[in-house]
Amino acid sequence: MDLGVGERLEVVWKKLEVWEGSTRGKNKVIRRWRYRSRKVAEGRVSLWNRFLPEKLQRLTPLYDDLVEIAVRKSHGARVCGLKEVLERCCGFQEGCGSVVVEWDDKWINPLSLASKGWAFESVDERKRLVCRCRSCCRTIVVDLNPEESSVYLRRSCWLNGVVKGHGACCPWRNVQFNLDKEYYLNKSNLVHDIERISRALKKPCNLPRTSQEPLSPDQLTQLKKVFHYDGDDQLLALLVRGYEPIGNDVVRCSACFRKAFLHNYSTLNYHESWCRYRDENKLTEMILSALSLDFESCGNTGSVEERLHNLETYLEKL
Ligand SMILES: [Zn+2]
Ligand SMILES: [Zn+2]
Known part of the structure; x- marks a missing residue:
């Protein structure tokens, strides 16, 4: 290996170290936010753990996982789960299969409703869609074929029905699943x-x-x-x-x-x-x-020089 290549490898190696180090730093911050040291109230009797012998019964986890606690408290409110959003979206499409609907491409459609926490409940006899939030258990009714329809009315339906339909403490009231980042192709x-x-x-x-x-x-x-x-x-x-x-x-x-x-x-x-x-x-x-x-x-190993050049180009893009 000539001297030039050796020096360039050194530069690439340092960049990789910096990148790896910064990622580790971020993880630390995330962990600090995610876990909280557990405080056991005085005199509280802990539950019996049948998998532990008697002398180890007093041992309890030192940290609470805040994500798990939030999920237990607000059932059905996983705001970051693409799988859950797609399941709810599929529920709307399957449930409304027997009704002819012209979905609006921005405000009211299965994806927008699912991204705001609503799930399909039923279609009533007047062809109105009933949606239920699994977190606050409230329901909203959306007219699928309104007599009057304009961008203003659809936007108003979104703001007053879809957003404000959630309970005051429901996490979906102020949050929407990030469709641009997670759903649309990028x-x-x-x-x-x-x-x-x-x-x-x-x-x-x-x-x-x-x-x-x-x-x-x-x-x-x-x-x-x-x-x-x-x-x-x-x-x-x-x-x-x-x-x-x-x-x-x-x-x-x-x-x-x-x-x-x-x-x-x-x-x-x-x-x-x-x-x-x-x-x-x-x-x-x-x-x-x-x-x-x-x-x-693929199938072309190339010279060290070429592979190093590819790696340098890739790192420049990061
Ligand atoms: Zn499609
Ligand atoms: Zn809700």
């Missing part, structure tokens, strides 16, 4: 899609053939290399457009939960206007651009 959450697609490709699946092939041959070849996959093109094409097979002939979007039959599947975009995969080619483009560095170096 680099930081791309890993969820890569995991979803990798898992789905491993399951056995027999889809009927359709004439539609929305991806270019070049994109398909690259995606197959990225996922180390050599099977059905159509399955891969459906997965990168957000769909997952739920039957022999039916696919469902994993973000807006709209269903489509494969036998009449066409170039039509079946996603809701507010769906993560509304722009159907965006995920493919993001995966290929995010993994292009690894993809190009």
